[in-house]
Amino acid sequence: MFQMLCYSPLALDIPSIRRQFPILSQRIGAYPLVYLDNAATTQKPKTVLDAMTHFYETSNANPHRGLYPLADRATQAYEDARSRVATFIHATRPEEIVFTKSTTESINIIAKCWGRTLRAGDVIALSVLEHHSNIVPWLQLKEERGIDIAWIDADGTGRLNMETLEKILGEKHVKLLSLSALSNVLGTAPPLQDIIAMAHRAQCLVLLDAAQAVAHHPIDVRELDADFLAFSSHKLYGPTGIGVLWGRERLLDAMPPMLGGGMMIDEVDCDHFTFAEIPQRFEGGTPPVADAVGLHAAIDWLTQFPWQEIEMHERSLLTTAQNELSKIEGLSILGGTSQERSGSLSFTLDGIHPHDLAELLGQRGICVRAGHHCAQPLHRHFAAPASTRLSVALYNTEEEIFALAAAIQEILPPFR
Amino acid sequence: MDLYAENILDHFRHPHRKAALTRHSVELQEKNPSCGDSLTLMLRMKKNTIEDVGWEGEGCAISQASMSILADALIGKTIEAAQALSPKDILAMLGVEVGPRRLKCALLSLHALRNALRKFQNLPPTPWREVLPNA
Ligand SMILES: Cc1ncc(COP(=O)(O)O)c(C=O)c1O
Numbered sequence: 117m118f119q120m121l122c123y124s125p126l127a128l129d130i131p132s133i134r135r136q137f138p139i140l141s142q143r144i145g146a147y148p149l150v151y152l153d154n155a156a157t158t159q160k161p162k163t164v165l166d167a168m169t170h171f172y173e174t175s176n177a178n179p180h181r182g183l184y185p186l187a188d189r190a191t192q193a194y195e196d197a198r199s200r201v202a203t204f205i206h207a208t209r210p211e212e213i214v215f216t217k218s219t220t221e222s223i224n225i226i227a228k229c230w231g232r233t234l235r236a237g238d239v240i241a242l243s244v245l246e247h248h249s250n251i252v253p254w255l256q257l258k259e260e261r262g263i264d265i266a267w268i269d270a271d272g273t274g275r276l277n278m279e280t281l282e283k284i285l286g287e288k289h290v291k292l293l294s295l296s297a298l299s300n301v302l303g304t305a306p307p308l309q310d311i312i313a314m315a316h317r318a319q320c321l322v323l324l325d326a327a328q329a330v331a332h333h334p335i336d337v338r339e340l341d342a343d344f345l346a347f348s349s350h351k352l353y354g355p356t357g358i359g360v361l362w363g364r365e366r367l368l369d370a371m372p373p374m375l376g377g378g379m380m381i382d383e384v385d386c387d388h389f390t391f392a393e394i395p396q397r398f399e400g401g402t403p404p405v406a407d408a409v410g411l412h413a414a415i416d417w418l419t420q421f422p423w424q425e426i427e428m429h430e431r432s433l434l435t436t437a438q439n440e441l442s443k444i445e446g447l448s449i450l451g452g453t454s455q456e457r458s459g460s461l462s463f464t465l466d467g468i469h470p471h472d473l474a475e476l477l478g479q480r481g482i483c484v485r486a487g488h489h490c491a492q493p494l495h496r497h498f499a500a501p502a503s504t505r506l507s508v509a510l511y512n513t514e515e516e517i518f519a520l521a522a523a524i525q526e527i528l529p530p531f532r
Numbered sequence: 533m534d535l536y537a538e539n540i541l542d543h544f545r546h547p548h549r550k551a552a553l554t555r556h557s558v559e560l561q562e563k564n565p566s567c568g569d570s571l572t573l574m575l576r577m578k579k580n581t582i583e584d585v586g587w588e589g590e591g592c593a594i595s596q597a598s599m600s601i602l603a604d605a606l607i608g609k610t611i612e613a614a615q616a617l618s619p620k621d622i623l624a625m626l627g628v629e630v631g632p633r634r635l636k637c638a639l640l641s642l643h644a645l646r647n648a649l650r651k652f653q654n655l656p657p658t659p660w661r662e663v664l665p666n667a
Contacts, residue, residue: 468593469567469569469590469591469592469593470567470592471567471569471591471592471594471634471637472536472592472593472594475535475633475634476536486567487566487567487568488566488567488568492565495568501568501570501590501591502567502568530536530541531541531544531545531593
């Protein structure tokens with residue numbers, strides 16, 4: 117509410133931003149498309165689509181392999197993308213950026229390659245806010261190596277219990293804390309800087325799952341003093357099929373590769389191989405070059421807008437959503453209303469299952485997510501088997517939020 | 533026809549046979565973990581015939597209405613007849629057009645029924661892919 121009052125004259129030109137997204141102009145039957153499932157994946161601006169097409173039309177070749185000019189261009193495009201990602205998250209050097217398939221693969225690389233040195237009894241700490249892709253790789257390690265997982269609980273608003281964290285760090289030798297930088301269900305962020313400092317005092321490394329945070333807030337891995345960070349291009353206005361793993365150089369350097377194949381090796385003979393330097397060591401096989409070009413374009417596109425403006429716009433959308441949804445009888449927002457929410461907001465509604473609600477909203481052109489959003493422990497924490505989630509992006513408008521609230525009011529009566 | 537036709541909403545609001553059976557021959561739970569739908573089906577058998585049906589559950593209107601409608605249809609059926617029920621039969625009972633998105637919701641009841649009958653006969657459960665028609 118307050119934020120809206122101090123909207124600066126430089127405020128974003130949303131209609132013009134919307135026009136840059138070809139998909140947003142379509143209609144679903146008689147209804148305009150209202151896309152509020154941005155935490156699942158964002159739509160892509162034309163510049164991203166054009167950059168990828170342009171790459172395929174002018175520069176496509178297998179990078180790091182051919183000895184002809186086209187291959188040089190492909191290599192250059194791929195490595196430029198890496199450098200762009202490095203500056204985007206303030207990495208010390210481009211070699212600390214590993215291109216993966218997704219956040220999921222990035223976290224799995226840490227669990228499987230860095231985790232190879234873990235032994236029975238070693239502890240990994242997670243929070244109840246985590247997405248399954250930041251839970252299952254660790255459960256696999258628990259099965260395979262007998263490590264222990266320590267859980268940080270949360271209160272009714274989704275705020276992590278810092279005393280539990282303190283206790284876990286004090287009592288056990290926690291090797292790594294793997295933590296979502298922004299919840300994909302609640303839209304709340306833990307106090308990262310404090311937590312990282314606490315963990316480091318206990319000799320514990322920190323992996324940040326920035327899948328959600330990356331499109332909504334600036335990220336500076338050096339200022340945060342994180343050790344590893346993972347995100348996906350497709351939640352950042354970029355293409356699917358490419359993700360990022362950032363790690364401190366000395367940590368990555370000590371890790372063995374994940375996939376064996378081309379690109380990741382130095383020398384191979386019939387019974388022996390040596391692996392390549394970072395980051396190629398973790399990029400076995402032909403990489404997604406056009407997707408890297410798309411990610412590069414997406415970062416360029418997003419960073420043309422000041423972060424403050426992005427945060428202000430998205431926050432005012434969620435504030436409006438909270439105000440409008442709170443008027444609906446029997447609706448409860450997971451974690452309650454909060455001024456500190458960004459990205460996502462999830463709720464339950466008496467009398468109607470989220471799947472029915474999402475289906476009927478979908479028929480009216482409104483896209484929201486229903487289910488547990490790959491966060492079953494968090495839903496158990498709130499004793500809700502499922503919820504409905506709306507999640508915003510830069511191109512969403514207040515009108516869309518009003519349309520959502522009005523549609524819910526329309527859908528409800530026959531269910532009650 | 534509209535997925536949320538009056539008969540579906542009727543069964544959802546006022547489900548038939550939604551209560552635990554005090555004496556049952558077999559009880560089995562199936563879930564749709566992806567959406568949190570769950571059904572617990574109880575059957576009382578008399579020799580080879582389903583004498584009574586009860587169920588408990590929670591979830592979307594489609595999954596719950598489907599169980600409610602199927603529960604009525606099961607009374608007096610033999611094991612063979614109940615086991616022969618196909619996804620097509622269930623969809624016909626629902627009487628609405630169920631798209632691929634909601635097929636699992638609509639067929640959770642059949643999945644539970646098949647595995648309840650198998651459990652009664654001491655057979656191992658079948659996986660989802662046996663229920664979904666070429667999905
Ligand atoms: C917090 C969080 N972590 C991880 C992921 C997984 O991302 P991806 O599916 O791109 O690997 C998601 C996306 O759903 C997410 O929201």
